[in-house]
Amino acid sequence: MGQHSDQHLTQRLKEGDKQALRSLIELYKHMVYTLALRIVHNEEDAEEVSQDTFIKAYQSIEGFKGDSKLSTWLYRIAYHRSLDYIKKNKRKPQTTTLEWEEVSNIQMAEKVWDHMEAMEKRQVIRRALGKLPGEDGVILSLFYFESLSLKEISGVLNISVNSVKVKLHRSRKRLAALLEKMMDKQTISSYASK
Amino acid sequence: MQASDDKSWERFIDKVMQEAEPEKLTGDFTENVLGALDAIENAPLVSGYxxxxxxxxxxxxxxxxxxxxxxxxxxxTSLQWGWTSRLSTYLDIGSLFEELTLPALEYTSLYSIGLFALFVLLQLVYMKRLFDRRFGLEG
Known part of the structure; x- marks a missing residue:
């Protein structure tokens, strides 16, 4: 979304225009929900957090000075609301407990991946992202889905750019290891023989 | 070697993430949010007391x-509180009460008023906590 559109939408939101809120929700609901789901790891809870995020954003729009993109500001609210939700409900994020291992055979994994059906790929990646610890999932989602820069991600997570760089590196590594684990040996051998 | 390995699995993840997409919300999410906001805005400022x-x-x-x-x-009117008279036999505090020229009647009234004030005070503390909880001033 362009800067001009951002300003226009922000202005309308500040005027209390409900149609502007509708537009904001339609534009960002899936991404806000994705970020919430990465952290709370439960669809109903993620929907509740998303709803809460948009209401909070609408009520706090006066505080948005336009220093960042409207979407970045919204994602920051979603991220922190999700963390608050977990803290408030004393939920322990349900992520995989497997020890993070190095990718043993990247060529093989890549070969298997190339042979998989598009639908199957989407299912595997969805499951893998769901198993990642919250912050990893958020960083990967912001980086790949929204193409946010490291600086913008640092603004969302409220950490330094260097930390984002390190965490992004680690998140990719974890995802690769997880994918390799998920594409079990049988699958690997069946695809590899093709 | 390590750098080349890192590059190859980074490239792999770049490729994998091209196939991924954000999670999708189903149902009338937008309407639900707008409805929830309306409910908040139309809620009376003070709920029924x-x-x-x-x-x-x-x-x-x-x-x-x-x-x-x-x-x-x-x-x-000759009401005497047992503990004062009993105490005064052991301790010489009777003189303290003698100096106070208030008759027994007024002590009784004083205790009644004190008791009443205590109830009011307790209600104030209780009400403060109640309102704090109701209007989210705590935590």
């Missing part, structure tokens, strides 16, 4: 209080 101490309790307390007042003014 329910007294922590019921009208009946106040009535009983009032009757008791009035009874004590009537009894203390019309009844036995």
């Amino acid at each position: 329910k007294a922590p101490i019921s009208r009946m309790t106040w009535l009983v307390l009032g009757v008791v209080f009035a009874g004590v007042l009537v009894w203390s003014s019309l009844g036995s």
